[in-house]
Amino acid sequence: MNADSTKVERRKLASKPFAKSDRIFFGVARVAAYSSFVIIALILIYLVGRSLPALQKQGLINFTFGSTWNSAATPETFQLGPMLWGSILISIIGVVIAVPLAISIAYFIEFMAPKAIAKAVTTIVDLLAAIPSIVLGLWGAFVFSPIAAGWAKMLNHSLGWIPIFSNPEQNFLRSPFIAGIVVAVMIVPIIASITREIFSQMDRDIINASLALGGNRESTFRKVILPTASGGVIGGVLLGLGRALGETVAVLYVLNISFNINWTDILQARGGSVASMIISKFGEANPSEVSALMAAGLVLFVFTLIINSIASYIVAKAQPWRK
């Protein structure tokens, strides 16, 4: 350090606000920015505060992973296990269905369609994202469920020997399978728009180079586009997963919520969803059950917070050109 001390450091050209009005201006902006921090903190504080009685009575581990929910029993038992697993199962089904659809649409928009069609398709996908979930729930319950039950029946008849497609009761309505498809419809636009953005920001020259070297569309997609865009795609998928976990009303109408845990029988008419369970039980809940529902909300919140933070970190990493 001492040897270089004669060298003049380059002066930093950022200036501090000196006028009083500017300090107020930047102060307001900072306060507003920190308000998002405050909101998240308040949510945590209040949910923890309200759910403490239930968590203390049930024990955190028992509450999260046990499998009984009975407000009439003495002592009351509130355990979230089947709902938590049900949420995860539905989200997995949703993501598995949504990912190929979303990547296809993104690929179609960016690399296949002529410009005018691509623009129209983008608008349509955005429109799909804007449909409120309760409208999708209504559609799912009265229009889509019978159709999807037909698909489930076909799956069961042709592939029923695989354990996950078995259904001895032959009742195909209100199953995790249908809820998963409805959730997939909700998260396709999320994954598609992020994937499309990543695709559109890719360096066209490496794609053209691959084509010029004799690669065709398929090998270019598999060996150039997908590896380059994988970070963003994974981030988008995780964001979709977060949305799927928190989906409330759309799932409520197409799923038979049952605390009889359903591990993998996706065609059977029982499943779980934390968010839908909260909204369906809230109306008739007594104070101690409300506390348990708060705890369920807390578990859901922490869960989605973790997934979303990882997702946004990955998406940000995948777009190093954005500062």
Added chain:
Amino acid sequence: MEKVIDLTPVARPKTAQPWSKKSPKFLISAAAASIIPAAITLAFVGLAGMDFMAALIIVFLPIQVIAAALVGISIYGRRGILESLLVVATIFFSSFVFVLLGSVLWSVISNGAAAISPSFIFQNNYYIQPTTDLGYGGVGHAIVGSLLIVGLSTIITVPLGLATAVYLTETQGKSKGIIRTLLQAMAGLPSVVSGLFIYAMFIASGITTYAGWTGSLALIPLMLPTVARVTEESLRLVPAELRNGALALGAPAWRAFAQVTLPAAKSGIMTAVLLGVARVIGETAPLVLTTFAADRTNLNVFSGQMGSLPTYLFGYIAFGFDASIKRAWGAALVILIIVAILFISARLASRTRTKARK
């Protein structure tokens, strides 16, 4: 100094992309491969009376895949098989999404149109039973309630989101990364959790009973990320020269923002507000937990239960009678129309922006 080769598209003639030329042979065989399988499938459905779904899976897909593979082989040789599979899969999956969206829109519009009438839109739900026929009562109170609740949260959220975006774009703040991550995390907040939070904060603690304003508060965490992010994008699009020019002329930062940056980003901010409103206008779970429902028109957002379109829909689906389901479809159409209006205005606002900037 290293020699730089100019690779910009201007310097590169169109003929330098031999892979994008299409031979007539390719065009003819591609057309044949896309028409023949569909024709055979239609023949099966139309003439043999096959179930459409079954025909699609058993007849159409295999024939389409084989036809596309044949075209691929004739153009590229054996590696063309995978290429044609990619094309078929892309188009099939994309059209599947369009069919789903089309089904949603069509069922809401056709079922909803049957329920909608002037009385449905302007009357409220007082004295209406779930089985009352559609001649009486409607969603007037719910439209008013939705507008009031969402309006109040817009009034709170927009300044907050705007100031957050200012922090993210105009300042040298050190915690931009954290704030951005938090906003992303908030964007994924389950709506039911937001409702539980406000319920725990105001209603369970006895500060107030169910009221419109608690619903407005519950919508803020859902609306803020959208408004902040879109506003940030539009502020970022304002050229730095404008901003620096104002600063160089001696304007303090707040004046440079208010008189130069803000007008330049005006339409983008309009888009942000509209998209934010569209995001929350159909949110159901938080309102069910915080405003409950009401049958009468309530114009006071600060006291008394308040009906809103999503809670109306929520209630009427739950009743399960034929008449109540019809009302639910009608309310769904009203929500969808509001969302569409917001959405189209947002598009128009952002279009004027891009036009003005050219």
